[in-house]
Structure formats: structure tokens, C-alpha cells
């Protein structure tokens with residue numbers, strides 16, 4: 001077995017993380033009502049330019065709680081891109097609601113904003129765009145549709161902490177924004193997530209639902225709504241606070257590494273077709289994944305490309321299989337762009353602890369492969 005030397009996306013854990021977490025454990029404030037949770041919510045919400053944050057135990061449960069907070073229920077429809085991670089449709093299905101799929105656009109690899117309106121029906125409750133691989137979605141047309149049809153917008157920003165759309169942080173644009181702090185995301189709490197919003201009522205509902213919807217006004221064990229056991233622990237929040245001290249560095253490092261990848265790989269572009277990651281003028285991509293598409297006339301197949309890098313100790317991933325081909329959601333409608341992305345895409349090493357030297361090693365291996 002080959003030991004992976006350059007992983008696709010590993011977290012950066014250092015002494016400051018250890019000291020925050022141990023300080024939390026020593027304080028014995030370890031549960032979801034720990035003051036560390038409130039501090040982390042405040043800190044992360046501020047970073048997202050939002051007034052409120054509700055921490056939960058994963059990105060998936062952030063989406064689920066957000067959907068429950070706006071009242072999504074059985075038979076309701078929520079519009080999402082078919083090209084996304086499985087948690088996006090699952091969070092809708094958990095509520096007995098229906099994920100309605102839209103193809104992606106080649107410019108941003110995000111939901112095709114021109115194909116949303118045709119999918120709106122009287123049962124549509126929300127649009128849930130996904131800021132894929134750290135690149136912001138073109139939000140203005142989505143917000144206009146939401147206004148026109150009276151829909152909610154929940155941003156799945158699980159992959160895009162710090163990304164900016166026309167001067168606004170992602171997560172702050174829709175009614176609610178959802179983030180993941182899984183180990184490979186831009187900051188981590190091991191497992192974890194957060195809902196951010198500027199809407200006080202939705203913030204209160206989300207915080208209430210994620211912690212069993214305990215009764216108010218003195219009737220603690222009295223439940224008017226179906227709540228969830230989705231609290232984030234104090235230790236997770238402490239780790240999150242430590243990671244927040246470096247989030248700007250994490251994001252800027254990702255952008256610097258993407259620039260280096262672009263510069264070196266552009267030199268070999270003549271040898272075959274590589275499609276580079278999107279970088280729209282109106283947005284800031286934070287490159288959760290530095291990803292490329294290998295066009296059909298690239299000299300080696302994707303399979304061979306990945307195998308060769310693997311033998312050099314470089315870990316890579318193929319893109320998501322779109323929702324419409326997943327056995328649990330299978331549909332026969334065509335989504336050609338999502339299919340193309342899924343067929344051609346590769347995530348190259350992109351983790352927080354990746355160095356510029358690592359990027360050079362990866363690029364050298366790619367150059368050798370086509371040379």
C-alpha cells in the first residue's frame with residue numbers, strides 16, 4: 001500500500017487548537033450550552049457579516065434545521081443544483097420534501113440561474129444554491145426570482161467560508177446560510193456546522209429546533225414542534241474558535257496556491273485541454289478545492305491521470321456524481337453540464353496544510369505525465 005504524502009484536503013491542526021480545546025475540557029463546559037458555543041456563533045456570524053449564528057453538529061444538520069426553520073414539510077419542493085454533494089438533497093428528503101434539480105453552468109460550475117424559473121411550481125418553497133468548491137453563485141438573479149415568487153433562499157455555503165459575491169460574504173445574501181466544519185472544510189471543528197442569518201425570528205427558530213425545541217415560558221419539557229438533537233459541543237466550538245484565528249490566512253493561502261497551480265499548469269495547456277477553475281469577475285473564489293476538468297483531447301484519460309499521481313504519492317478525487325444519477329434519487333431527465341463536470345473533473349490537493357512546494361510537486365508530476 002502507498003502511503004499518501006500529499007492528501008487532497010487535510011485540516012491544519014496546531015498547538016493553538018490543542019490549547020483552546022483543552023481549556024474548554026478543563027472548564028468542564030463541554031456540552032451544547034457551553035459558553036464556547038455562543039462565542040463561536042458570534043465570531044463566525046460576524047465573519048459572515050451576519051447578526052446571528054446557530055451552531056449545529058454538521059453541515060447536513062445545518063441544512064436540515066434551516067429548511068425546518070422556514071417550515072418546509074411533506075410534499076414541498078426545494079430547488080437545488082443536481083451537481084452537489086449528497087447532503088444537499090438529503091436534507092430536503094429528511095423533511096418529506098422533494099429536491100427539484102437544475103443543471104449547472106459551465107462558467108461557474110454552479111446552478112444555472114437561467115434554468116431555475118422553469119422549475120418553479122405552486123409547491124416550491126425555497127431555492128437552495130450551492131457555492132460549489134468555494135466559488136460564489138451568481139446570487140442576484142436568484143434573489144430576484146425569490147422576490148417575484150415569494151420563496152426563501154437558503155445558501156449551501158458548506159464549501160465556501162469567506163467567499164464573496166459582489167462585495168457580500170456568502171451565507172449573508174439569502175434568508176439563511178449554512179456552513180460545514182467537517183475536517184476537510186475551510187475551517188474545521190471535526191464535525192460541525194452553522195446556520196447564519198440576519199433575520200432574528202429565523203435565528204431564534206433555528207436555535208430552538210436544533211436543541212429539541214424545548215418549551216418556553218417555564219414549560220421546559222413541553223414541545224410544540226418537532227425539534228432535533230443537533231447541538232454542537234463545547235469542545236467543537238473551542239476548536240472552531242481556534243480555527244477562526246487563522247481563517248483569513250487559510251483563505252489567502254488557498255488563493256495563493258490556486259494562482260500557482262494556474263500559472264504552472266497554463267504552461268502545459270498546449271499539450272492538451274485543461275479547463276481551469278472558475279473565477280468570475282464579480283466574485284471571490286476561496287478554492288475549497290482546486291479543481292480542473294480534463295477535456296476529451298487531453299493526452300491521458302482521467303483514470304490514468306489519477307493513477308499516475310497516486311503512484312507519486314499525490315491524492316486526488318473525482319467530482320461528485322450528480323444527484324440525478326444517484327440510486328436514491330435517480331431521474332431520467334438530461335442534465336448535460338452536470339454530467340460533463342462529473343465525467344471530466346478532478347480535485348487536486350487543496351488542504352489547509354498544503355505548501356507552495358507541494359503545489360510544485362503536484363504540477364511537476366502532471367508535467368511529467370503529459371511530457
Ligand SMILES: *Cc1c(COP(=O)(O)O)cnc(C)c1O
Pocket residue numbers: 058059060061084085087088130156158159180181182191192193
Ligand atoms: C460538506 C458538505 C455538506 C455537508 O456537510 P457535513 O458537515 O459533512 O454534514 C453539505 N453540502 C455541501 C455542498 C458540502 O460540501
